[in-house]
Amino acid sequence: MSILVIGGAGYIGSHMVKRLVENDEEVVVADDLSRGHRAAINDKAKFYKGDIRDRSFLDGLFEKEAIDTVVHFAAYSIVPESMEKPLKYFDNNVGGMITLLEAMRDHDVKRIIFSSTAATYGVPEKSPISEVDATKPINPYGESKLMMEKIIHWADEAYGIKFVALRYFNVAGADPDGSIGEDHGPETHLVPIILQVALGTREKLQIYGNDYNTPDGTNVRDYVHVLDLADAHILAIKYLKDGNSSDVFNLGSSSGFSVQEMLEAAREATNKEIPAVVAPRRAGDPDSLIADSSKARSVLGWNPKYDDVKEIIKTAWNWTQKHPKGYADRK
Numbered sequence: 001m002s003i004l005v006i007g008g009a010g011y012i013g014s015h016m017v018k019r020l021v022e023n024d025e026e027v028v029v030a031d032d033l034s035r036g037h038r039a040a041i042n043d044k045a046k047f048y049k050g051d052i053r054d055r056s057f058l059d060g061l062f063e064k065e066a067i068d069t070v071v072h073f074a075a076y077s078i079v080p081e082s083m084e085k086p087l088k089y090f091d092n093n094v095g096g097m098i099t100l101l102e103a104m105r106d107h108d109v110k111r112i113i114f115s116s117t118a119a120t121y122g123v124p125e126k127s128p129i130s131e132v133d134a135t136k137p138i139n140p141y142g143e144s145k146l147m148m149e150k151i152i153h154w155a156d157e158a159y160g161i162k163f164v165a166l167r168y169f170n171v172a173g174a175d176p177d178g179s180i181g182e183d184h185g186p187e188t189h190l191v192p193i194i195l196q197v198a199l200g201t202r203e204k205l206q207i208y209g210n211d212y213n214t215p216d217g218t219n220v221r222d223y224v225h226v227l228d229l230a231d232a233h234i235l236a237i238k239y240l241k242d243g244n245s246s247d248v249f250n251l252g253s254s255s256g257f258s259v260q261e262m263l264e265a266a267r268e269a270t271n272k273e274i275p276a277v278v279a280p281r282r283a284g285d286p287d288s289l290i291a292d293s294s295k296a297r298s299v300l301g302w303n304p305k306y307d308d309v310k311e312i313i314k315t316a317w318n319w320t321q322k323h324p325k326g327y328a329d330r331k
């Protein structure tokens, strides 16, 4: 049986595919390549290009391949873009999930691991945030992911499709071999932007606001290495295969770093000056997001290996230096 990775050409999905292949799993990737990169997909995975909102595309894939588990990464994920184009986010993210679950139901595929997000919590009522805390998204991206979680829950109730929803905090880093990494166009994420400045392909970092309710006034986030995240997905697959019931888990390092602290860590990790200026706040950003990941540790047995943001940044820096243009220089 094979594992279907939807969005396997994206940043997190491509790291997951590589990890699964290294574990000798049979892997099928589906991706529409609207945001992912063909060159990011591991050579040992079978690739289908298409959009999961297209039911005939999914039917063709499920008919040809013996899939027993779906890992679903394919969604739009940029907060500011979602504030400007909410309907695009609900159409792609929520619409894609509904069509996918219908196809899974009809082809008798009963397990899904779903990429959710800390953005489902909105402005947290306490810190660190645990899975039982209130979910009140403050942007359409987070709202779309919360809707997707709820939709899978009811698909589980009605059709027995078991799920694990993993609420990611801020994912960063790259495979240490430097073969794959983060490459969004346009880039909006903090770590790759800082590293583009370090490399000299971007002039300076804009710090989006220094008047937040945090110790140094800049936003605090919880950064987790992409390979630790991939490991959590592998544990989640095993958790469902062992017959456990559907559940939701936070994935973060459980410690917070401000934008200013990330900048300083990157200056140390790269030995570069990295010019920065304070710019206006970005829409949709809560002050601070820090995970309580104790449930993933105790229930899934998750044991993240990267507990130092400098080490996380170093793996991303290795990728950035090896591929200054990201995937643009690859086939």
Ligand code: UDP
Residues within 6 Å of the ligand: 079, 170, 188, 189, 190, 191, 193, 205, 206, 207, 208, 209, 219, 220, 221, 259, 282, 285
């Ligand atoms: N950020 C920033 N400058 C940038 C990009 C991001 O100051 O050029 C800040 C952003 O406001 C947020 C943090 O860095 O507080 C992480 O943003 P990112 O977009 O990487 O992830 P998000 O938290 O939105 O998922």
